[in-house]
Amino acid sequence: MTDTLPGPTPVDVPAPGTATLPKRPLMELLDVSKTFSVRNGGRRATLSAVDGVSLKIWPGRTLGIVGESGCGKSTLARLITGLHPATSGEMVFEDKQILANRRRPREVVEQMQMVFQDPSSALNPRATIGESIAFPLEVRRRPREEIRARVSQVISDVGLPASYARHYPHQLSGGQRQRVNIARALALQPRLVVLDEAVSALDKSIQAQVLNLLTDLQSEYGLTYVFISHDLNVVEYISDDVAVMHLGQVAERGPARRLYDQPLHPYTRLLLSSIPSLDPALSTRDQPLDRSNGEIPSPIDPPSGCRFRTRCPFAMDVCAERTPPPVLAEPDHVVACHLYTADENGVVPRGVTESVARRVAEGSEVDAAAVPEEPLPDPAP
């Protein structure tokens, strides 16, 4: 592997036998963090929205990002596209470096577009559909003829009649508006499209149409997607790789199929168990896995060590003391949890992964002595 990227951790090296993976990621995030300064009850406080996230975005694939509301998904989307500057950390797009708090090179900005969540606020209500789609092209000073051709091309690509270029957003339905949003994102022919809850505001039947459209466009244009959603089913449907976020940190990431079949992190297991099941025998409604009754800790004052420990049925003393480092539990499958003890290369022995994963799946306690009945007391300094 000829990886010229600065400082790749051994954990992130794709294991042999994954021949389908391209040689190197389209974009890589290295320990990216974002804090906001907020006012909390009159006092100034720091909100840690995204904390030490490292991700790889592979060309031509879809990276799904799931997590509860407020876990920093949307902030991460804006960090990737550069709408928010990162507080610390570094990003690499192809061979171009993006440092925290620096202006992005124009070549990088041009390669990324975003599809927004709310179809009603994502389009300028005073501009026609055609004007909205043409705007990014006009900013780039493309010739008028080219703009016109490109606008009607992308409108028809997203399955709308070309005459819709003359219409205003309020004349369109939510699904049609979302198609227009996608068309606008495609107008500049970006390589990477970040979809922030792109189908969450749509009806189920329209969701299916738009998801199908997205997969069609991906193969047609060779696009790379970062698909952000709280809807686990949608993410499973569209993603090749999935990253699970909890309170600004990536708890687990790996190939979608394996992550959904065998979740390694207790939080992933909790999330997946929240998908309603049609089979009453499999229902987990009466045995919640969440120790804190779903109370999510505040990102203003997150728990020490592992941010999930206050909700984790497997919490141990070490969880409060140290942030779990990401370790390679299986090929391409990274988990940040103290349950998985790694060797010095950051690789978890195969046997350990299997036995721990089984225990996590069963919800049984790993070590009765290490899991107190009461919530963990704050670690004494």
Added chain:
Amino acid sequence: MSQATVPVLLPEAFGAGTTDADRQAAAKLREEWNAHDQSVRAQSFWKETGKRFLRNRTGVAAAGIVLLLALAATFAPLLTPYDPLLGQPLDRLQNIGAPGHPLGTDEQGRDMLARVLYGGRLSLVAGFVPTVAAALIGTVIGVTAAMLRGVVQTVLMRFMDVLYAFPAILLAIAVGAALGPGLTNTIIAVTIVYIPPIARVAEAATRRVVVQEFIEAATLSGASRFRIARTQVVPNVLNDIIVYASGLVGVAMIIAASLSFLGLGSPPPAPEWGYMLNSLRGTLSTTPLVTIIPGFFIFLTSVAFNLASDALREAMDSRL
């Protein structure tokens, strides 16, 4: 609203498909659709607003009065044979309906109809020009403040607050007195009075617009902040400002009239409505109806402006 004319567009499988055959079928559907396209009218915001405004009878009547006054003032020389500045001392203080003087004459024997018509020019200018000027300047200040945020916003808006803290008429008198009498100075004074409230409206509207996702989309396309302000923000705050400013025209005329009543407006013998009201004060007991004519026109014009402004607000308000 003609929402119903928008046809249901997409058949279930439109645009979807995983195989080439599916996609070809979808493409064919699309072509058929394009051929059958009923070419729905584009409903531009301003067109729709105009349509709704025309349906409001009060608004149309008020706008008609405004238009009539404007036309009458413009074509005053055609409507009256008299010179508004030249009086016939023998015909002093004629009452309403006097032969040759339908609205009577003032204390110097000048025809009131001529003075009201010519005076309308001054009053309409004093109402319109400062409002338009303040709307332009106030919009620039408000949009700039809300888009740049931080220190710029604080400094600009707090300065506006300081000006806004003065009662409008007091500020106008202060500025007018400092600059001296005259129509131009009246216009400047009223403009300064109007900039703060318009800037505040523009700032509030801009803050509402800039958090929307289409602004982020515009940012992602690499557009400069000025370009975003010009193409994305201003068109969306304009209706708020137009509605607010149109309600100010009537008040601007009253302020201008008040200034000239106090001797700070157009110097005599210019037929300014406010000044006419002042100079006719002494004749209140002899020809009271003639005395109140300028006041009546000030009232009529500003009410008409306000009613038209209300109708405009209603027409623009409905969320498209």
